[in-house]
Amino acid sequence: MAGFNLPFKFPFRKAQNISGIDPSLKSKQPVILKPSIPSPPASKSFAELEREVEAQYHATYPHKQPVPQKAKRGVLSKIIWMGILLGIPVGVVWVANLPYPVIRRPVAQKAPILLLPSYMNMEANYRQAITSVEQAEQLIENPTSPADLHRGEQKVKEAQKNLDALPVWFLNDWPEYRAWWYDWRFSIYGFNAARTKVGQLDAKVFQEKNAQTSLTQSEQDILKAKQQYQQASTPIDKQAAISSWRSAINQLEQVPSITLAGKTAKAKLEDYQRDVQEIVGLAAGNERVSTLITAARQFSWEAAKAGQNPPHTVAEWEQVENLWEQAIAQLQQIRSDDLTGYAEAQKLLAQYNRNLGQVKIRQQAEQASVEALQQSQSKIERLLASIPADAQSVNRNYTISELQGIIYELEKVQNGTTAYLKAQSLLLSAQNKLKQLQP
Template identity: 45%
Template sequence: MLNKIKWVVILLGGAAGVLWVVNLPYPMIRWPVAKTVPILLLPSYINMDHNYREAIHNLEQADQLINQSTSPADIERGGEKVKAAKRNLDNLPVWFLGYYPQTYCNLFGCTWKFTVDEFETARQRVGRIEAIVFQDKNALVPLSQAEQTLQAAKQQYQQATNTQDREKALAIWQEGIDQLEQIPQQTLAAKTAKAKLNAYKRDFENARVGNFITAAQEFDLAAEQAKQTQPKAASELWQQAINRINQVPLENPRYLEAQKLLVSYQSKIQGIVDPRSSKLIDGAKQFALAAAKLAQKPPHTETKWKQIAKLWSTAIEQLQTVQLEDPGYLEAQKLLATYQTNLGIVETRLQAEIDSQLSLKEANENIQRLIATPASEQQQLRSQIQGIINQLNTVQPGTTAYAEAQTLISQAKNRLQQ
């Protein structure tokens, strides 16, 4: 009995050994077997079929995960899939790929016809995806570093207590933004960085402008403290404040605030350098401001236009007293040109108001005469009405008489149509 079992084991072991040998990936062994006893190659065919299907499946998943990645986990999973696809391709006997295993496929209905060219294409695809995975993983490192730099810079900026510390934080902040912009554009990290970059830049610009204004205010405070005993130092401090304010860009929401501070600092520095002309210029500005406020929401009466003209004239007289040798002379001349232009506009509006009121008055007098003694002939009456219309048309838009004149014109035209 033991001998029989022994012989069975020997026979089974021998058969398994033979099966193992004929399925070795050596053409000199497999070709003769494939021609004579192809059924012995069944394990190879099963293995080929399995690895082919797995290679295609894993490659498709890897491609989807990498090219449509939304997180680092997708890249990691895609890398695992491409490694699995590579192992599947390594298990395919390349020398046999161009031949169709008819016996196996007749028995099991396989549908694949994997050629050498297809194999090489798959290999190249694996290589490309591996390269993408490598780039994506590498790009995640500078992304993480840049975000850490930005967070640290923002925290440092918020904790800064003086201009120097804020400027150091801003320099680090800019460095973080530069790191984000240098990430390779084809990677997931670049897509992630792009989505956040606008917000980082907006916050940086707001912080930068905020620092300009805060620094200017600090210089202003120091100048106020020094102006009595060290006027020259105070003047230099205000100039530093002006230099900071001048860096606020026009498109920034805080530009108007910065310009108001700029005017204030310029007045203060002018007050130290040239107290006399500074006072004259400041006084002229006050008269100009009063004139501008009074001129709002026209039309105005003759009396009001005269008040406005008087204010502009007073402002001009103030500026004209600034002497050529005064440090504020150039600023005074610039303002003088503007104020004289404004006065000319006011005088034009004043004359238009006077002329329009006169035309309206005369037209009303003619209307009253026509009512009192109407013409006996229709043609004469129409001629008189047309004359009144022509006179009313001389009343200019933008005057207090214009609305009444337009009403009278409408009534006169209706009378002509009767």
């Protein structure tokens, strides 16, 4: 085998003739043939041994058999020439399809078939753009959840990417190109319509995202205000929480109704308003009840103060009566469904009505006593006017009758009235006169 060389060599010399016979001389004696005896195998040279060993090696390892150098050079040469033959047209097509007007315009005019890869790429981008626009329009115009809007936004971006891949200058030059080898489906009107629709959908997505942000922020503010109200310990803190709560609900009402977030906000708005009415309304009702009870107690305190230290005139009792009626009127405004304050209001009403009844009794007593005193004074004046100057001419029976009438009227004057003291004085005098006249 090639390269199978031993690292040493054996010196070989010709054998010397030691018999002393000239080998060139022919023998004259007859040759006597002897029976043939098998001769021993002839000895092989080193070169033959080397070739045999190499043949056995290649038979054992055929894949390591060396390739002739000429064969190697022939295969490599063929590969290089095939690469050159294939690379030149591929390179020409690649250069012709570079996205530069200076290259594509003359190629499109002279050899448009070279632009077939560009046509196929533009057609694929155009079709994909139209498909993405249609899908995005369906998802964005009729969304059912924020996931639809997110998917629609991705489709808009894909459509925009496909439209950006179309060379506008080339489309303007060749808007309706067709040839026997390629049917161009592109339409400049469809391209402009798709580009306009992408812009509209992009604006729609932006509006939807803003509306969704407003919805999320409003809901967070509502929950925060509700927690603040529940944790408030003073009326001032509760009032501040209520203001924040209502402000958040107003912001929720401002979400555009044409958006998905606006429709969601409209559906949730009723629940939030009902919630604030139930919680804040109850608190407001409690405050109202508390205010009415406080006002009623203030009127009752004024009425009690005005009714102290009797006796009082009829006008003064009328004032006290009016104050009690004002207090009762405040309590009567508390409805039975105001559970927290209704029981307290009824308790106060019973007390105030009782006090009002006592005032009315005192007022009637005062008025009756004053009238009785006036009647008795009128009779006293008539009696005095009827007595003659001569004591002997006095009509005893008439005078006794008048005195009895005067005493009767004076006895009507009740204790605790403004007329009582004066009536008692006149009553004592009338009784004394009556005793004098009676036998």
